[in-house]
Amino acid sequence: MNSAQLKTPYFLIDENKLIENLEKAKQLKTLSGVKLVLALKCFSTWGVFDIIKPYLDGTTSSGPFEVKLGHEKFGGETHAYSVGYSEDDVREVADICDKMIFNSQSQLTAYRHLVEGKASLGLRLNPGVSYAGQDLANPARKFSRLGVHADKIDPEVFASLNGVMFHMNCENKDVDAFVALLDAISDKFGSYLDALEWVSLGGGVFFTWPGYDIEKLAAALKAFGERHDVQLYLEPGEAIITQTTDLVVTVVDIVENDMKTAIVDSATEAHRLDTLIYNEPASIGEASDNGEHTYVIGSCSCLAGDQFCVANFDEPLKIGQRLHILDSAGYTMVKLNWFNGLRMPSVYCKRSGGDIQLLNEFDYQDFKRTLSQWSVH
Structure with missing residues (x-):
């Protein structure tokens, strides 16, 4: 894989x-x-x-x-x-x-x-x-x-x-x-x-x-x-x-209001909650300290202040580009939630031999089941 x-x-x-x-x-x-x-x-x-x-x-x-x-x-x-x-x-x-x-x-x-x-x-x-x-x-x-x-x-x-x-x-x-x-x-x-x-x-x-x-x-x-x-x-x-796990996301849109924001298919409130709770910006693997292109890495949730960080890049970001949000193991997977009905991240492990193993994946039925199991008649 x-x-x-x-x-x-x-x-x-x-x-x-x-x-x-x-x-x-x-x-x-x-x-x-x-x-x-x-x-x-x-x-x-x-x-x-x-x-x-x-x-x-x-x-x-x-x-x-x-x-x-x-x-x-x-x-x-x-x-x-x-x-x-x-x-x-x-x-x-x-x-x-x-x-x-x-x-x-x-x-x-x-x-x-x-x-x-x-x-x-x-x-x-x-x-x-x-x-x-x-x-x-x-x-x-x-x-x-x-x-x-x-x-x-x-x-x-x-x-x-x-x-x-x-x-x-x-x-x-x-x-x-x-x-x-x-x-x-x-x-x-x-x-x-x-x-x-x-x-x-x-x-x-x-x-x-x-x-x-x-x-x-x-x-x-x-x-x-x-x-x-x-x-x-x-x-x-x-x-x-620490430093063992990336949250991999895709840029789905780029908007600008005085500053460019790359919207990704994830959210701190749903998938990386401590980023929001402690106001500790995430780090992006593709970012460059001296890059000339600055973006807010924004989530796709409806919470106005929901963003991962502000980061610089050597080249302009593009829709469809993947980003790696670094150090995303601790207090992340244990806090996942279904806010906004967003797609839940799958979980994989890259084994020592190079094989990538699926550990968990989620779909609409998982979302639905967390909210109700039976209807009221």
Whole structure:
């Protein structure tokens, strides 16, 4: 199958690029003794789990369906976490998870009897410090509902825990900043951690970023684990799949209103939602920093401000031309929606041998089924 023959829009995952990231994950595990569980909230395209499974130790979730998917399609350790469980949620996953992590002491108290004897019990703690570029994604933001703060810990509830989870980073590419967070956790929670079996340090640590000092990170993790005599976990998502996937689109029109806009057959609101939510412009593979032809790359949705980016090109764009929207794996396929009834991107994987494998495709029946299954008579 030739990529030029594929109908846009579509996601194309590159196995070789994925393996490059996974080899760095393997290095980190070997040097530090940390275990790594894939954060399914970021990426859960299970058609490529066969590539990822040999490198990681399992999965972690943010809701019951992710727990089921991790258990069924990935295996290894299955960590269950949710900001707010219902009793039905807990009953649904208690038998298939290895660790059940509660967000609050009240939920832990209410549901622990459903989990004890089945899974290791954990509690999310909020360290009050974090590394995040935007307040929307900052776990330690003011009035945060995410985890128990140090001054709110009830020692009686805490005493019978097996482990805790901290999540305090978002795209942290600074190893020194992460080490400082580790030191802050040790200072504030050390006496609690010493009595536990395991500690998860969450996700958002961008150890696969070019130039990241993996050896320094590994040394800090190893020292932390030995200091508190715990098994450490990280929950990478973006670090595993960064720079592995393009969203391929076609220019369907070019309009001009003081500035030229190339309208493509995709939309941030439907297919790349974080571009819109965080106002972080996408990057286009065909663009040129010094190009003389400037275009807004606009979506085909009806939302007035829905655009991917502004980009420069060496040559004028043409209707029918394909563009590659880079780094489109994390928080994309897990957030796809049917806004405007737009065509949903297919999902492909370019395997190491060069073959392109179809992982998923969607049609009108999929759109219709999400809206109603039966009519009212």
